[in-house]
Amino acid sequence: MLQQDQTEERLRPLMIRSLAGDSGAHRELLGVLGRYLRSYFARRIGAAEVEDLVQETLLAVHLKRDSYDRSLPFTPWAYALARYKLIDHLRRRKRSRHVPLEDAGALFAADDAEQGALHTDLDRLLQRLPDRQRSLLEDVKLQGLSVEEAARKRGVTAVSARVMLHRSLKWLNQALRDENG
């Protein structure tokens, strides 16, 4: 319990800064969450599927973060989201989707920094994005350009590049969900 309190004290401020637009805090939060998610999922599904589900859940945390209420604890929010993604994953694969409702501590019991094997669901889906969106995403992802730099390179305004990036991420999230569904 004490350990979970410490997790809460560490993660909640990160989440609040992330919601305020601090991308460094956002990066750190997703990094820490990813390690907990990996360990949580690894105890519940086959090793070959873990990393894809970690990525899918991180994308969901990212896109759904405005549903977090800043006056409430963060760890139950993250746990409920992770559990939902796990149940959804099992349902799509037509497996028993009984996942006991545990304390949020179940997610934060252990962490694992070692990335597992990838099916690369995301890479496959990336190929289905419209060219303009895909090239923008690849500029940002592979070449590490900032959104502004990528926008200049592609000759669009920074605002529309931001919108395009956000739309692409939402589309990927949808496509991941619909794939096996």
Next chain:
Amino acid sequence: MRTADLIELLARDVSATPPGVVSRRLLAALVAGGLVTFAIVALVLHCQPLAAAAQQSWFWMKAVYTGLLTVTGALIVRRLSVPGSRLGTAPLAAVLVVLAMLALGAGQILSAAPAARLTLWLGQTWKICSPLILLLALPIYACLVVAIRRLAPTRLARTGAAAGFAAGALAATLYGLHCPEQAAAFVATWYTLGIAAATAVGAISGRWLLRW
């Protein structure tokens, strides 16, 4: 794509989010859906003479009953649209409001002359009351579904039921602008049944409609 690359990508897509998004979106959905339903009530069913009705206690009895259910329903939807939040006392409050209305209706029936009881209970419109409330709830329910999907419900059947309940209660409130029935026993039965039907539709369809 490595997970580290994905995180790097997501960190480029950070923009400031103002607090209170959840309440604002749900409220906007209730207003938008409520306007559609109000338009149907006003243009298709027509309002009763409101200046005269507003002088009567039965008019406000209906408005307070369905209004309280709308508020409690909206609070439950709000809780269920946020992962991991507790339900709190709103469901209990909704149950108590319904029980109080049922008691009021039963008291009215028991204290009436036996010959007048059936008329009190069925009024003139008992056959159409519940189905109309269910139909009027649909535009509100649809707007709520759109808003909730953009949030993050994790218990879909329950969230759908709550959305159907809130939509049914708001629809019943607006239907009260048209419906000239005056008996507490009528409202306790047929209004409540209409709201219950909307709740059931939400519970069944939420499982599919609310997936994200």
